[in-house]
Amino acid sequence: MSDRSSSRRASARGFAVGVELVLFTPHDGELGVVVRSAADERSRFKLMLPVSTLGTDETPDQCALDLAKEVAPTAPTAPTVIEQVATFGARPSADKFRLTVLYFGLLPTGTAVRSPHAWLDVSDTLASLAPRQRDDVEAAREALRARVDQQPIAFRLLPPVFTLSDLQRIYELLLGRKLHKASFRRALHAASLVEATDEWRSEGRGRPAQLFRYAPPRRRRARRGVRFDALG
Amino acid sequence: MSDRSSSRRASARGFAVGVELVLFTPHDGELGVVVRSAADERSRFKLMLPVSTLGTDETPDQCALDLAKEVAPTAPTAPTVIEQVATFGARPSADKFRLTVLYFGLLPTGTAVRSPHAWLDVSDTLASLAPRQRDDVEAAREALRARVDQQPIAFRLLPPVFTLSDLQRIYELLLGRKLHKASFRRALHAASLVEATDEWRSEGRGRPAQLFRYAPPRRRRARRGVRFDALG
DNA sequence: GCGAATTAGTGGCAGGCTGTCAATAACGTC
DNA sequence: GACGTTATTGACAGCCTGCCACTAATTCGC
Numbered sequence: 001m002s003d004r005s006s007s008r009r010a011s012a013r014g015f016a017v018g019v020e021l022v023l024f025t026p027h028d029g030e031l032g033v034v035v036r037s038a039a040d041e042r043s044r045f046k047l048m049l050p051v052s053t054l055g056t057d058e059t060p061d062q063c064a065l066d067l068a069k070e071v072a073p074t075a076p077t078a079p080t081v082i083e084q085v086a087t088f089g090a091r092p093s094a095d096k097f098r099l100t101v102l103y104f105g106l107l108p109t110g111t112a113v114r115s116p117h118a119w120l121d122v123s124d125t126l127a128s129l130a131p132r133q134r135d136d137v138e139a140a141r142e143a144l145r146a147r148v149d150q151q152p153i154a155f156r157l158l159p160p161v162f163t164l165s166d167l168q169r170i171y172e173l174l175l176g177r178k179l180h181k182a183s184f185r186r187a188l189h190a191a192s193l194v195e196a197t198d199e200w201r202s203e204g205r206g207r208p209a210q211l212f213r214y215a216p217p218r219r220r221r222a223r224r225g226v227r228f229d230a231l232g
Numbered sequence: 233m234s235d236r237s238s239s240r241r242a243s244a245r246g247f248a249v250g251v252e253l254v255l256f257t258p259h260d261g262e263l264g265v266v267v268r269s270a271a272d273e274r275s276r277f278k279l280m281l282p283v284s285t286l287g288t289d290e291t292p293d294q295c296a297l298d299l300a301k302e303v304a305p306t307a308p309t310a311p312t313v314i315e316q317v318a319t320f321g322a323r324p325s326a327d328k329f330r331l332t333v334l335y336f337g338l339l340p341t342g343t344a345v346r347s348p349h350a351w352l353d354v355s356d357t358l359a360s361l362a363p364r365q366r367d368d369v370e371a372a373r374e375a376l377r378a379r380v381d382q383q384p385i386a387f388r389l390l391p392p393v394f395t396l397s398d399l400q401r402i403y404e405l406l407l408g409r410k411l412h413k414a415s416f417r418r419a420l421h422a423a424s425l426v427e428a429t430d431e432w433r434s435e436g437r438g439r440p441a442q443l444f445r446y447a448p449p450r451r452r453r454a455r456r457g458v459r460f461d462a463l464g
Numbered sequence: 465g466c467g468a469a470t471t472a473g474t475g476g477c478a479g480g481c482t483g484t485c486a487a488t489a490a491c492g493t494c
Numbered sequence: 495g496a497c498g499t500t501a502t503t504g505a506c507a508g509c510c511t512g513c514c515a516c517t518a519a520t521t522c523g524c
Binding site: 014015016017054056057058059060061084086087088089096097099101146148149150151152171175177179180183184187188190191193217221223224225226227228229230231 | 249
Binding site: 163164165181182185203204205206207208209210224225 | 510
């Protein structure tokens, strides 16, 4: 028989669905994550990720968005990026009837979060999380990196006008590696992704930097061949 | 208050979780999808995707894998690629208590599927599916394309030895566009992804083609700069 | 047999993109 | 005004890409 949908064993009570959120932001030149102190005092792990339980009157996406709003009420919702990473079920040592939908989100620099939540550097965070949530943070970071090349999410972490050095720093944070300045700018201009304003900002020391604005690409260029070098 | 996990309204019965599968294969020079006739005779739509209901003793991943095995019992399971696309909840006109986890999978050319399932060209399939499942197929195809550059999934659709023309055809199917022969081969060899055997295969007409074997990349090359041209 | 048609495989070229170095510009500090 | 710092730009070599043209090895039709 091949119709599993009707004949399968049905659970008497169904699943509880949890939504877990990994919120990133640029934070002191590092990548920051929202964490809160663990609810359970006896836990060996001090921190945990923001979670919510899915109600029957909302979608997982909406639930994640609400959770983000609750954590960071002052953040502009529209520009915030929230995307699904994966759905896990029946994890070891967890309730058999529990499913977890993992999301990541991005917030602009300096966004305030409501207590007991706080920003913490990713690297500091990992050690204080339960192993499962540590994996979640890593998975979220991977998903984030995978989308950096596909969507202009870096611009959403910046104010409407910004310097190219700012932008490059964001990219370096998101990708976790240094980029070459000249190459970065050349590629950026070639893609017509930014347009210059006639304002300049002096950051203290050094030459003032010109301010730029994000310019949505008019038409995407012809797609190129296959990139085998990203495999493995 | 910010602890939603404990105070949130809890459902009395919890969610039913469905797993939906979009299985692709190369099929007559087109991309094929597994469909079955719709269970509901009164439905306006003739076809539907394979679905299963998640039991409380299995993970969604395992459930999807089992479903794939049921649809295509003879397929080698190990090389089959199955990956999560997304999780949808509370879709319009659906049960409020139902969550759907969507997967895509790949099967090698010529894999047989068990009745009432059948292979059908993607383009033919779309018109006969309910709009929601049509969207699912498109989402699965998008997810598939996003992974082609990241993982060597194209090789899993081919036998251990294959011709470069075979490989190129697979890539063209997966990506949905033509590739230039010379460029394709140049990039392929540069990445050392294949190694030549000393066998040749005559396909009927035309010059025989040399057979190649997949060679897992030893070390990935240094990552390059940001690709802004894929944005938008 | 022999040429046409067909498919495979290669070499080369122009142009684009990248990594890198170096030069210049415009500020604050002392 | 010299110096350190940051921004911006130009130049160059090398790699990669799209594209074209050519050669190679079969089958097919006659």
